[in-house]
Every structure is written in C-alpha cells, then in structure tokens.
Amino acid sequence: MSERDKNNTQLSFPVNESRDHIQGPVTAAVTLVEYGDYECPYCAQAYLIVKEVQERLGNKVRFVFRNFPLTRLRPHAYQSALAVETAAAQGKFWEMYDFLFKHGQSLTDDNLELSAAKLGLNVNKFDLEFRDRTYSRHVDEDIQSGEESGVTKTPTFFINGDRYDDSWDLDSLLSELDEASVFSWRQTEQ
Template structure:
C-alpha cells in the first residue's frame, strides 16, 4: 500500500480539519474518469457530511490529455482569487470544452486577469505531481483514504464501503 504525505495549508481542501476521514484525489481536468469521479465525490460529501474532509491534487496526464495542464493552471489562477472550487467544478463539468478560447471565457467569468500559467501556478501543479508520483500514483483519478491508497475502484459504493470501514461503520 502506498502512503500519502500529510495535507498542508497549500492543499485545496473542503471540510473540517477535525473530520475523521480524509479523502485525497489526484485528478486530471481533461480525464473522463476524473470527470465521473467528480459526481461520486459530491455524493460522498453529502453522505458523510462533517465526517469527511476532501482534498484535490493535480495529476495532469499531459501525454494522454494535452489540455490537462492548461486547465490545471487555470484552476490555480482561480485559487489565487479564492475561487478554486468553483473553477474546479466548472472545468470538470465542461471537459469537452478546454481549448484556449474556452479557458479564456472561464477566466473572464470568474473575473480573472488571465488563464494562469505564472511560475507559481506551474510550481504548484508540479508539486502535486511529484507528491503523487512519490506516493505511487500512476493514473487519474487516484484516491487516498486517511493517507492510504485506495485501490478498489472509485465508484460511490466502493469508496463509501472503504470510508465506512475506516471509521468502523
């Protein structure tokens, strides 16, 4: 089993720090599987409420999905403006429209000056990717539950059972 480095204040996190469950996803905005996982994570958040903390880390598979990196950089530009989660949802729900013109339109919708790509954005995405590789991530989406890689599928039932197992429920 692969282990995950602890969350830091630089991670994109939803939920209470005191939550007994932490679900970390390494994902790619252009990957259809990550897109499907988005709805699963939303359902898990509703089902587990305050018991679940969720973090998203970038793992763009640029060889397979060339638009993944520009989308991740835009998400980081949105994070600078305090709008990471809104942009995260927008990108995952519009995976078929991630060309430069689309990303520019999304940036404009969020009032961003550009679509990202500053050195700090690139470094942030690369830091997530290094962390993922060091933790054994090879594809997206990849999930960790309380620091341990989850390898039983990313459907709602598989993740829900695994999360309940951790809290003894």
C-alpha cells in the same frame, strides 16, 4: 518515476492546510485525497461520485484535490490544472474545479480564460498569471507528490493516507470511507 515510487501505497506528502485545496473540517474522521486530471473522463465520473460522498457523509469527510495532469495522454491537462491554480489565487479554486468538471469538453487556453470571466474573476489578472504560468510550481509540486506516492493513473484516491486501489463506484467508496471512519474513531478512543 522510480520503481520504488510506483510501489508506494502511502501518501508521501501529508495534507497541508496552507497549500492544499480542502473541503470539509480538519476534525473529520476521514480524509479523502484525490489525484486527478480535468481532461480525464474517469475523473469526470469520479467528480460526481465524490460530490455524492460529500453530500452523504457531510462533516465526517474532508476532501482534498491535487492536480495530476497526464500530459502524455491529454493535450490540455496541464493548462487546465494551471487555470484552476490561477483561479485559486483569487479565492475561486472550487468554483473553477466545479466548472471544468461540469463543462470540460474543450479545455483550450481561450476557453479556460472564458471560464474565468464566467466565474467573475479579475480577467486581466487571471490572463496575465495564466499566460505567465505564475502558479506552475503548485501544479508541479502536486505532480511530484503524486509520483512519490505511487500515482500512475487518474483518478487515484488515498483514504487517511493509504492508497485506495479498489473500485471507486459510490457504494464501494462509501463502504471503505465508513470503515476508515470507524477505525479512526476507535483509534481516538484508545
């Protein structure tokens, strides 16, 4: 990652409805993008906070998750991201995302494949695509977009395209999202 990329505070790759994994309406006042890693204990904490934010803000927030496996620190990070993208091909991205953050103690290849079975995926198709790394390009594109957006750790959040570097505890994040929502609303009024 270049020094220029490390200093970037803007989301370099805008949210793309056809490639990103999105929860919430396109008309939401605020878009929250997270770069995360399924093996990261801080991302597991952030997972619960984001769920609470979504529950409280409802249709006011659109949430996007992008993979940013920190492979130098976590041995199963890339494979976990690959498993989620493989599940996405069968329409089960969010189910696998939830499952891994809720049960992600041991993210070995065998356990990832067992997760697919528990979620009711076509296991033969999943196993073949997972082992062939069919969706590695999607993971690699997420990593590249993160690096070009200055992401160096997980979780990293962007609110309406701006990197959010403050505390991501529930109250701080809700306050920032509320402020961004008001700003967004004022922009549309002008």
